[in-house]
Amino acid sequence: MRVGVVTFPGSLDDVDAVRAVRLAGHEAQPLWHGDADLRGVDAVVLPGGFSYGDYLRAGAISRFAPVMTEVVAAAGRGMPVLGICNGFQILTESHLLPGALIRNHHRKFICRDQALVIENTATAWTSGYRTGEEVTVVLKNGEGAFAADEQTLDRLEGEGRVVARYVGNPNGSMRDIAGVTNERGNVVGLMPHPEHAVEEGYGPGVAGLGFFTSLLETVAS
Amino acid sequence: MARVVVDVMPKPEILDPQGKAVLGALPRLGFSGVADVRQGKRFELTVDGEITDEVLAEVDKMAETLLSNPVIEDYSVRVEVDA
Numbered sequence: 001m002r003v004g005v006v007t008f009p010g011s012l013d014d015v016d017a018v019r020a021v022r023l024a025g026h027e028a029q030p031l032w033h034g035d036a037d038l039r040g041v042d043a044v045v046l047p048g049g050f051s052y053g054d055y056l057r058a059g060a061i062s063r064f065a066p067v068m069t070e071v072v073a074a075a076g077r078g079m080p081v082l083g084i085c086n087g088f089q090i091l092t093e094s095h096l097l098p099g100a101l102i103r104n105h106h107r108k109f110i111c112r113d114q115a116l117v118i119e120n121t122a123t124a125w126t127s128g129y130r131t132g133e134e135v136t137v138v139l140k141n142g143e144g145a146f147a148a149d150e151q152t153l154d155r156l157e158g159e160g161r162v163v164a165r166y167v168g169n170p171n172g173s174m175r176d177i178a179g180v181t182n183e184r185g186n187v188v189g190l191m192p193h194p195e196h197a198v199e200e201g202y203g204p205g206v207a208g209l210g211f212f213t214s215l216l217e218t219v220a221s
Numbered sequence: 222m223a224r225v226v227v228d229v230m231p232k233p234e235i236l237d238p239q240g241k242a243v244l245g246a247l248p249r250l251g252f253s254g255v256a257d258v259r260q261g262k263r264f265e266l267t268v269d270g271e272i273t274d275e276v277l278a279e280v281d282k283m284a285e286t287l288l289s290n291p292v293i294e295d296y297s298v299r300v301e302v303d304a
C-alpha cells in the first residue's frame with residue numbers, strides 16, 4: 001500500500017512514521033501540510049510533534065491546513081487514517097474523532113515505555129492484534145489526557161470504540177483511554193507512539209509494528 | 222475605537238492543571254484566602270468599522286470554530302470600549 005505521512009511545521013515524528021510504514025512493507029509517501037493533495041495514497045498517518053508550536057491548542061491550527069481538507073474528505077470515504085499523539089490531537093480538533101486531549105493531570109511531560117491493552121481489533125490499524133493483547137510502546141506527551149463528557153465516554157465504550165487502554169493510567173486520561181476510533185473504524189487516534197516500537201534495539205521492542213502491518217490485512221480482507 | 226473581547230475558559234467539569242499549579246504557588250508566596258484558580262485565555266479582536274450585530278455574530282462563529290474547543294472550553298463574547 002502507499003501510505004502518506006503528513007509533515008506539518010513542528011512535526012517531530014514524521015520520519016519515524018515513514019520508517020515504520022516501510023518496515024511494515026508499505027511504500028511511504030511524504031505529504032506536505034500546505035498541499036491540498038494526498039498524491040494518490042491509500043492511507044494517511046498524522047505523526048506526533050508540536051505542529052504550529054501547539055499555539056492556541058494542540059492541533060487547533062493544523063486542522064485548517066490545506067492537506068487536512070483532503071484528509072477529512074478521504075476519511076469520510078473510508079480511507080484509513082491514523083493520528084499519533086499530536087496527530088490524535090489534530091483528529092479531535094478536526095472532529096474526525098470525539099473528545100479532546102488536555103494537559104496531563106500531574107503537569108509533567110511523560111517520556112517512557114508504556115503498556116497498553118488493545119481492545120478493538122476491528123479497525124484498519126489494529127486488525128493484526130488479538131483482542132486483549134498487551135503491547136508496550138512509547139508514551140511521550142505533555143497534553144495527553146483524553147477528556148470527553150460522560151455521555152460520549154459511555155457511547156465510546158458501548159460501541160466498542162475504545163481502541164486501546166493504558167495499563168496503569170499515566171496522565172489522567174478518562175477511563176484509561178489511550179486511543180479511540182470513529183464509527184466506521186477507519187480513523188484511529190492514539191496518544192502513545194507505535195512508530196517508536198518497530199525495531200529491535202530501538203525502543204521497547206517491535207510491538208508497535210502491528211498498527212502498520214494491520215493495514216495489509218485490512219485491504220486483503 | 223472599540224474592541225471585541227472573547228474570553229475562553231475550561232469547562233467547570235474539566236480538570237485545569239495550570240490553574241491548580243497557580244493555586245498551589247499562591248500560598249508559597251504568602252498569599253492566602255484563594256479557594257480556587259481557573260486559567261483561561263483572553264482574545265482581543267480589533268475590528269474594522271463599526272461593531273454591529275452581524276460582526277458580533279461573526280465573532281461568535283470565530284470563537285466557536287477556532288478560538289475555543291467546545292468539547293473542553295466555554296467562551297463569552299463582549300464589546301469593550303476604550304476610555
